[in-house]
Amino acid sequence: MPKRTSHEDATCPVARPLDALGDGWSLLIIRDAFDGLRRFGEFQKNLGLAKNILSARLHNLVAHGILHTVPASDGSPYQEYVLTEKGRGLFPVLVALRQWSEEHLFEPAETRTRLIDKENRQPVAKVKILSQDGRPLTPEDTTITKRRGDE
CATH class of the missing domain: 1.10.10.10 (Winged helix-like DNA-binding domain superfamily/Winged helix DNA-binding domain)
Known part of the structure; x- marks a missing residue:
């Protein structure tokens, strides 16, 4: 291999x-x-x-x-x-992957596991990407730049 x-x-x-x-x-x-x-x-x-x-x-x-x-x-x-x-620190990554899968890889009536908030017994809210000032961002709202880690 x-x-x-x-x-x-x-x-x-x-x-x-x-x-x-x-x-x-x-x-x-x-x-x-x-x-x-x-x-x-x-x-x-x-x-x-x-x-x-x-x-x-x-x-x-x-x-x-x-x-x-x-x-x-x-x-x-x-x-x-x-x-x-x-x-x-990988928890948000797994939650986002789980939610993406629920949305795109399962049929509506198909059985799946669900992540539930223990306190209120409700499904966890969908992960959102937000700007520094709290606006929801889409891929079109972002760009990639390079910087040093200490900048």
């Missing part, structure tokens, strides 16, 4: 995270971590993923600081995988 091209030096912020997240399994592992799964066996059972592939994806997510390992909460000799702050 050919080696994947690294995007670690890309100036595009969409390309750069692909080294950490550019695989559907990685996003599903992160989804499961948000759903409370912590153990290798839990991820493997829920995803039905081959152990070697799951191991590689977990290792990559830990190496990129998205997950970290902690001793098992039950005192057993195992380890558990927990989202870091960097990993928790």
Whole structure:
């Protein structure tokens, strides 16, 4: 199998995270971590993923600081995988992907999961892109520029 091209030096912020997240399994592992799964066996059972592939994806997510390992909460000799702050920062990304999928990849009467606000038991509001002054933005309202990170 050919080696994947690294995007670690890309100036595009969409390309750069692909080294950490550019695989559907990685996003599903992160989804499961948000759903409370912590153990290798839990991820493997829920995803039905081959152990070697799951191991590689977990290792990559830990190496990129998205997950970290902690001793098992039950005192057993195992380890558990927990989202870091960097990993928790992916929550809006997963919500936006979920909402896009609900809108474009499901038939109206088709069964699907839904993200619900625990407090009011209502579906989470649709993710919106807003300007600095709060105006809703569309792709036509934006442009790409290059800048240094400290600017």
